[in-house]
Amino acid sequence: METHVTQPHDGEEPSVHGRITRLDRGWSTVLLDDSRSVRVRNIGVEVAVGDMVVISADEERVESVDVRRSALMRRQSFEGARGTRQIVASNIDTVFLVHSLQSPPNQRRLERELVLAFDSGATPVVVLTKQDAVDAETAQEVNRVISEVTFDVAVIEVSSINGYGVDKIRSYATPGATVAFIGASGVGKSTLVNALVGYEVQRTAEVREDDQRGRHTTVAAELIALPGGAWLLDTPGLRAVTLWTSGSGIERAFPDVFTLAETCRFRDCKHLDEPDCSVTAAIQNGTLPVARLDAMRRLVAEELHVEEEQEERVRQEDRRGFRRRPT
Numbered sequence: 480m481e482t483h484v485t486q487p488h489d490g491e492e493p494s495v496h497g498r499i500t501r502l503d504r505g506w507s508t509v510l511l512d513d514s515r516s517v518r519v520r521n522i523g524v525e526v527a528v529g530d531m532v533v534i535s536a537d538e539e540r541v542e543s544v545d546v547r548r549s550a551l552m553r554r555q556s557f558e559g560a561r562g563t564r565q566i567v568a569s570n571i572d573t574v575f576l577v578h579s580l581q582s583p584p585n586q587r588r589l590e591r592e593l594v595l596a597f598d599s600g601a602t603p604v605v606v607l608t609k610q611d612a613v614d615a616e617t618a619q620e621v622n623r624v625i626s627e628v629t630f631d632v633a634v635i636e637v638s639s640i641n642g643y644g645v646d647k648i649r650s651y652a653t654p655g656a657t658v659a660f661i662g663a664s665g666v667g668k669s670t671l672v673n674a675l676v677g678y679e680v681q682r683t684a685e686v687r688e689d690d691q692r693g694r695h696t697t698v699a700a701e702l703i704a705l706p707g708g709a710w711l712l713d714t715p716g717l718r719a720v721t722l723w724t725s726g727s728g729i730e731r732a733f734p735d736v737f738t739l740a741e742t743c744r745f746r747d748c749k750h751l752d753e754p755d756c757s758v759t760a761a762i763q764n765g766t767l768p769v770a771r772l773d774a775m776r777r778l779v780a781e782e783l784h785v786e787e788e789q790e791e792r793v794r795q796e797d798r799r800g801f802r803r804r805p806t
């Protein structure tokens with residue numbers, strides 16, 4: 480691999496470029512362009528697994544983070560973190576939304592994940608695991624339900640046990656590309672990563688017998704470099720898919736509603752009781768499920784709420800900053 484070195488200033492050692500493969504409280508593990516892996520401090524810098532970074536010449540700390548070409552972001556949900564975001568993964572090309580055919584997702588969960596994925600700038604692909612564990616009818620029914628909310632998004636069935644469909648996943652892991660796996664605990668993300676790598680690089684564990692839930696076996700996001708030049712990003716099971724403020728995620732996850740809205744009489748139609756509203760007409764004639772519109776409205780409201788939280792946080796920080804300033 481070629482070593483990228485930023486131009487040294489007079490009398491300074493050159494800085495070193497690499498990619499963050501793992502984070503542990505204040506420490507980044509960085510795979511350098513010369514293939515060495517080092518642990519450096521990242522105090523005071525917002526970093527994420529997948530970030531391309533420049534580290535200091537003494538290899539002590541992250542100096543700067545390259546502009547992210549995509550980033551999966553969600554709202555921090557713990558107390559005291561209102562209005563802040565968590566970057567789950569960055570510089571991803573394809574984000575696999577992983578679900579098990581044995582406990583398939585409901586449409587609302589999938590819509591939410593699609594919004595998150597589209598907002599990241601990466602291309603979402605739905606992956607249905609454990610194909611070996613269900614009969615064909617079950618698989619077909621799951622696909623039917625899912626197809627009502629996926630539209631142009633690819634859906635791939637796989638079995639990491641017998642290898643079914645794994646090549647389809649591999650076709651996204653082209654040299655230089657980064658693919659990320661997100662989904663609930665126990666759906667088989669790490670098992671699929673192992674199937675792709677060809678040996679057990681990630682630990683996996685049995686789901687609970689009674690409810691098929693996982694045990695949060697993977698505890699930190701981990702970026703794995705494949706020999707062919709692709710990168711795999713395994714993540715811990717997501718408990719809740721909380722949205723961050725977005726660009727076009729909702730629009731792209733709800734193409735049916737947005738296409739209809741183009742032919743509403745009013746450009747700013749709220750699809751409530753306006754005349755010549757194509758959306759309410761579609762609901763009335765049964766071509767658009769009302770649950771779809773309700774779900775979209777809830778997501779729009781949630782994002783607005785996040786924006787308000789964020790603005791409030793900025794205001795508070797400004798006030799604190801103002802008091803600190805000497806008079």
Ligand SMILES: Nc1nc2c(ncn2[C@@H]2O[C@H](COP(=O)(O)OP(=O)(O)OP(=O)(O)O)[C@@H](O)[C@H]2O)c(=O)[nH]1
Pocket residue numbers: 608609610611612637638639640641662663664665666667668669670671682683684685686693694695696697698714715716717
């Ligand atoms: N039958 C079958 N079992 C699978 C398949 N993929 C995964 N499993 C099993 O599902 C269980 C959970 O797999 P993991 O890979 O640990 O799940 P995970 O999504 O990484 O879970 P967390 O790390 O907890 O988020 C393990 O017992 C796997 O053997 C599959 O394709 N078929």
Ligand SMILES: [Mg+2]
Pocket residue numbers: 668669670681682683696697713714715716
């Ligand atoms: Mg795992």
Ligand SMILES: [Zn+2]
Pocket residue numbers: 740743744748749750751753755756757758759
């Ligand atoms: Zn309308």
